[in-house]
Amino acid sequence: MRKGFLSVLATVALLTVASTAFAADASVIATISWAAALGMAIAAAGCGIAQGLAVKAACEGTARNPEASGKITVTMLIGLALIESLAIYALVVSLILLFANPFV
Amino acid sequence: MTMYPKIEKWLYHRGFQVPEVRRLAANQICITMISILTMFFGAAGVDFFLGVFLGSINFLALAKVIQELVYLQKGAVGINLLSFYGRLIFTAIFFYVLIVIKEASVIALLLGVSTVLVNILLWGLVHCLGKTSKEA
Numbered sequence: 556m557r558k559g560f561l562s563v564l565a566t567v568a569l570l571t572v573a574s575t576a577f578a579a580d581a582s583v584i585a586t587i588s589w590a591a592a593l594g595m596a597i598a599a600a601g602c603g604i605a606q607g608l609a610v611k612a613a614c615e616g617t618a619r620n621p622e623a624s625g626k627i628t629v630t631m632l633i634g635l636a637l638i639e640s641l642a643i644y645a646l647v648v649s650l651i652l653l654f655a656n657p658f659v
Numbered sequence: 660m661t662m663y664p665k666i667e668k669w670l671y672h673r674g675f676q677v678p679e680v681r682r683l684a685a686n687q688i689c690i691t692m693i694s695i696l697t698m699f700f701g702a703a704g705v706d707f708f709l710g711v712f713l714g715s716i717n718f719l720a721l722a723k724v725i726q727e728l729v730y731l732q733k734g735a736v737g738i739n740l741l742s743f744y745g746r747l748i749f750t751a752i753f754f755y756v757l758i759v760i761k762e763a764s765v766i767a768l769l770l771g772v773s774t775v776l777v778n779i780l781l782w783g784l785v786h787c788l789g790k791t792s793k794e795a
Contacts, residue, residue, distance in 0.1 A: 625677050625678075625679070626679075628677050628680060628726060629679040629683075632680055632683070632721065632722050633683075633779050633782075633783070635721060635725065636718055636721055636722075636775060636776075636779060637776065637779065639717070639721065640714075640772065640773075640776055643714075643717070643750065643754075643772060644769070644772075646750075646751060646754060647754060647758070647765065647768070647769060647772075650754055650755060650758045650759065651758065651765055654755075654758060654759040655758055655759065655762065655765065
């Protein structure tokens with residue numbers, strides 16, 4: 556099942572990328588689009604996992620020791636803000652790559 | 660009565676009931692108010708202010724949602740989630756309009772957004788220094 560899924564995924568990826576090999580200008584645009592999409596996807600995935608872990612830990616901590624919820628909330632807020640800023644930076648970089656690329 | 664206690668009072672009435680979170684939010688609002696002055700330094704200054712404004716809105720909304728979800732445990736979950744995702748969509752659209760349509764200076768925008776990180780780092784630094792001096 557897993558092998559089949561990976562094969563289908565690889566085929567789709569190859570078919571998508573293959574079109575870029577036949578056009579010079581189009582290949583640049585396609586590569587940039589891929590870079591922006593992959594960058595945003597990785598950033599979103601990483602930030603999602605990190606925020607989920609942070610909230611999970613905070614909920615567990617609050618459940619075990621409700622009196623410490625104030626401190627836990629502050630720490631979690633700071634952590635989430637730092638994590639989310641990374642996603643915002645990734646969004647900005649993706650937008651720059653797509654629409655305001657200085658090298659194209 | 661100076662400005663800072665007024666901001667804290669306003670934040671308290673807006674649902675920021677954890678003192679440390681309220682202080683952080685008040686600091687961020689102060690930074691936003693101070694950054695209005697940069698608008699007089701041309702287009703890059705305006706972009707910087709817009710970055711600060713966007714970062715502040717994001718930070719304040721995040722702080723409010725987290726408090727309601729974890730600490731205060733009140734309010735409908737659906738509304739909180741809606742506001743959370745609404746904020747993200749608003750941020751994305753705002754950035755798109757600024758970078759693509761208005762062709763704003765990206766460096767100024769990022770510097771503006773980074774004021775949130777500076778605020779947090781300064782707060783952490785002061786917090787750590789305060790703890791060290793108490794322990795000593």
